[in-house]
Amino acid sequence: MTAVDAAATPGPGGTRPVHRGEVDGVPLLWCDAPGPLRAHLMLRAGWADETLPTRGWTHLVEHLALAGVGRPGEHSNGRTGTTVTDFHVEGGPDDVVAFLGAVTRNLSDLPVARLRDEVGVLHAEQARRGGSTMDRLLSWRYGATDYGLGGMDEVGLSTPPPADALRHWAARRAARGNAVVWLSGPPPAGLRLHLADGEHVAPPDPNRCVAGALPAWFTDHDDLAAALAVVPRGWASPALRHVAQARLVDRLRVDLAVAYSPVADYSPVSGGEGWLLLHTDLVGGRQSEGVGPLLRLLDELGGDEGAPGAVTDADVAGFHDAARRQAAEPYAWASDLARASWDTLLRHVGDTAAPTDVTAAEVRARAREAAASLLAAVPRGLGTYRGRWVPALATTADPVQGTVRRALGTTETVVTSPDGVSRTTEGTTWTVRRDAVAGVLHRPDGQRVLVGADGVQLLVEPTVWEDGAGLVRDVDRTFPADRFVAMAPRAPGQVPVPLSTAPGPPRPTRTEVLDRWVLRHRRLALVLWLLLVMLVLGGPAAFLVVGGGGPPPTVAVPLFWGAVYGAIWSFRRRY
Incomplete structure (x- = not known):
């Protein structure tokens, strides 16, 4: 049943009033906008809620929820994001009622008869996806858990997951207390949402970091630089993004001509925090000229009032003007509704002030907060740029003591113990401990890939180690069974051989x-x-x-x- 509050509040941008109510226990937001009726069902669930063994399950649930519901991508579709999964449709009132009814029925009773087929579709979709700078920033910052999983393949779909486990996953997250609906018009007659009872699931904490002290840097591609900060929600953060974008373009593109498309981006990720991303491509041979200004930007913006480069009243006035122009756009109501729905879903107490109320002092303070939490990706060969920058930690686990085995044909060693596994290569030791393992990928030929919570990956190929069969047995005994992920078999030619027995080049005549x-x-x-x-x-x-x-x-x-x-x-x- 649908209940709508009589009172309405102005939109976050001061545009069309936003009405609030509920339908079948799910919060409902709508405004009276022109055009076809648009509807979004948003669940507080995304890939950041997964573990490595369940990586891809949220995406699979999204696909199963849409099974048999219209033609994908025509007038309706779905999308799995970091912390929110969104189902949307556009059409007449009957179309909206039918779509939301069918999707919520599927969420409550997954059509698992299509499970294997949809896994195949997702494999094809994943094959088209490439890694991004943001993926690598998240992996270095969060390791191989929650937000760090965005840069990892959907290994939880290497084989079709058990139907009962997937149903349990969906029931926990596709629940009335964990959803919100927004509409571009009044709720149509007959609108029903067939979701199960359930409570709100809070997103993971985005403030944690496995890379050690911040600000920190790590080496990445030679033709770009990027930096990621965690900032509080509130209008000061999008205002900081606006000012940072203008400064990056002026400095890197116009003044120095060392970049083509520098970008600053801000996105909410939880009820209290968002991500601020600074990113730029770089002209070959002049990387150091572009990286320094990018990494110093937030320090300059956060300087004292009147200091060179600090945010000024004129900078913030530019943000105010942009906010007014956006509010005057014909479809401003859509971004207002989406923002209000995100705030409702993520349990964020929205700003009582308007975006035009933010001050230069508030933006300078936000820049200082952002500068203190930066993690940067810089080209190879470029080091720190100021005293407090430190190299990001590549591993955080202490080595284990136990049974030592040597690689055939090299000087590498691997140590196994009930506490974990350590591998030493060229003087560097990498460790995955039992109490901090994200997952163990295993193949029938004995290959094991141990993935630590800090993102470290140890490859174990039994064919290239002394007592390889014993090594695999030790690994399998060390780690919990629920962390193992079955991977597809390899062709015989893909299994490596030790250097001492590998065929060498033919003898010259x-x-x-x-x-x-x-x-x-x-x-x-x-x-x-x-x-x-x-x-x-x-x-x-x-x-x-x-x-x-x-x-x-x-x-x-x-x-x-x-x-x-x-x-x-x-x-x-x-x-």
């Missing part, structure tokens, strides 16, 4: 050995070649001339030097 020597010693080889020619041809010719049994000197000498020149010509032609 005698001609090839001679050619290589000649190419390394061209001058000496030419002298030896000429001596050989003179010995073979010159000696007999001289004997015949002196003995009177050969041609006269006028004929023999040209023949001799012709042979010498021929020898030189043949040598240079070959080498």
Whole structure:
């Protein structure tokens, strides 16, 4: 049943009033806007709620919820994000009623008969997806859990998950207390949402960081630089984004001409926090000229009033003007409704002030908060840029003590114990401990990939280690069974062999050995070649001339030097 409050509040941008109510126990927001009726069902569930063994389950639930509901992408669709999954439709009132009714029925009783088919579709979708700078920033900041999973493949779908486990996953998150609906018009007659009872699920804490002290940096691609900060929600954060965007473009694109498209972006992620991302491409050979200004930007913006580069009243006035222009746009109501719905879903107490009320002092303070939480990706070969920047920690686990095994053909070692596994390569030790393991990917041929909560990955190939079968047994005994993820079998040719038994290059022939020597010693080889020619041809010719049994000197000498020149010509032609 639908109940709508009589009172309405102005939109966050001061545009069309937002009405609030509920439908079947789910919060409902709507405004009276022109055009076709648009509807969004939002669940407080995303890939940040998963674990490595369940990576991809939220995406699979989204696909199953849409099974048999219209033609995907035509007038309706779904999207799985970091902390929110969204189902949306556009059409007439009957279309909206039918879509939301069918989707919520599927969420309450997943059509698991299509489970295997949809897993195949998701494999095809994943094959088209590439990694991004944001993925790598999140992996370094959060490891291989919650927000850090965005950069990892959907390994939880390597094989179809158990239907009962998937139903339990959906029931916990697709619940009345964990959803919100917004509409671009009054609720149509007959609107019902068939969701199960359930409570709100809070998103993970975005403030944690496994990279150690901040601000910190790590090396990434040579042609870009980026930095990610966690900032409080509130109008000061989008205002900071606006000012940072203008400064980046002015400095990197216009003044220095070291970048083409510098960008600043802000997005809410939880009830109290959002992400501020600074990102730029870089002109080859001039990377250091662009990275320094990007990493110093927030410090400059957060300086004291009147300091060089600090946020000014004029900077914030530009944000105010942009907010007024956005509020005057014909579809401003859509962003207002979406923002209000996000706030409702994430349990964020919305700002009572308008965006035009934010001050320069507030934006400077927000810049200082952001600067203190920066994690940056910089090109290789570029180090820190100010005293308090430190290298991000690549691993946080202490090595274990136990059974030592050596790699065949190399000096690497691996240590197994009930506490975890350590591997030493070129003097660096990497460890995944039992009490901090995100997952263990395993294949039938014995391969194991141990993934630590801090993001460290240890590859174990039994064919390249002493007592490889025993190594695999130790690994399997060490880690909890619920952390293992079955992966697809490999072709025999993909299984590695140790260096000591790997087939080497074919032995060179005698001609090839001679050619290589000649190419390394061209001058000496030419002298030896000429001596050989003179010995073979010159000696007999001289004997015949002196003995009177050969041609006269006028004929023999040209023949001799012709042979010498021929020898030189043949040598240079070959080498």
